[in-house]
Amino acid sequence: MxxxxxxxxxxxxxxxxxxxxxxxxxxxxxxxLASTYRTxxxxxxxxxxxxxxxxxxxxxxxxxxxxxxxxxxxxxxNLIKMLKYEIWANKLKNEMVTAPYCYLDTVVVSPxxxxxxxxxxxxxxxxxxxxxxxxxVYLETHNIKNIPIYERYGFKLESxxxxxxxxxxxxxIAK
Numbered sequence: 001m002x003x004x005x006x007x008x009x010x011x012x013x014x015x016x017x018x019x020x021x022x023x024x025x026x027x028x029x030x031x032x033l034a035s036t037y038r039t040x041x042x043x044x045x046x047x048x049x050x051x052x053x054x055x056x057x058x059x060x061x062x063x064x065x066x067x068x069x070x071x072x073x074x075x076x077x078n079l080i081k082m083l084k085y086e087i088w089a090n091k092l093k094n095e096m097v098t099a100p101y102c103y104l105d106t107v108v109v110s111p112x113x114x115x116x117x118x119x120x121x122x123x124x125x126x127x128x129x130x131x132x133x134x135x136x137v138y139l140e141t142h143n144i145k146n147i148p149i150y151e152r153y154g155f156k157l158e159s160x161x162x163x164x165x166x167x168x169x170x171x172x173i174a175k
Contacts, residue, residue: 045109052100
């Protein structure tokens with residue numbers, strides 16, 4: 001995640017990026033804990049998933065208070081970059097997929113455990129559950145190397161767009 005194109009855009013300074021990423025994902029875990037899955041108690045990997053019923057349930061008191069704390073820790077200008085990107089990405093999501101759909105927000109596996117099936121352990125059951133209910137599953141990636149990985153799970157590349165003429169945003173959907 002350190003060299004992810006989007007994270008480099010949000011946090012261009014290498015010497016502070018890891019700390020800011022830790023703060024960002026601490027925020028995401030605190031505010032999206034109900035939709036977070038892990039491989040085991042050893043945390044080889046985590047997955048953040050948004051159920052179809054959770055769309056539009058944003059900006060709870062908890063998210064706002066944690067978001068303000070995040071702004072002070074990562075910097076207002078970085079938070080503004082993230083918010084502008086999020087608005088742009090949500091607009092694309094609304095153009096590309098109709099309800100009901102689930103959103104695969106984040107899949108992270110520790111480099112020491114990559115290639116050992118941990119991503120499958122998290123993604124497959126969630127994907128099967130959504131597809132059985134007739135829900136599409138939407139995801140975004142910024143790394144072209146991830147596309148063949150997600151294609152193995154049945155995702156199809158639907159579109160690629162540029163954000164700020166810098167970041168390639170790949171949109172994939174499983175139906």
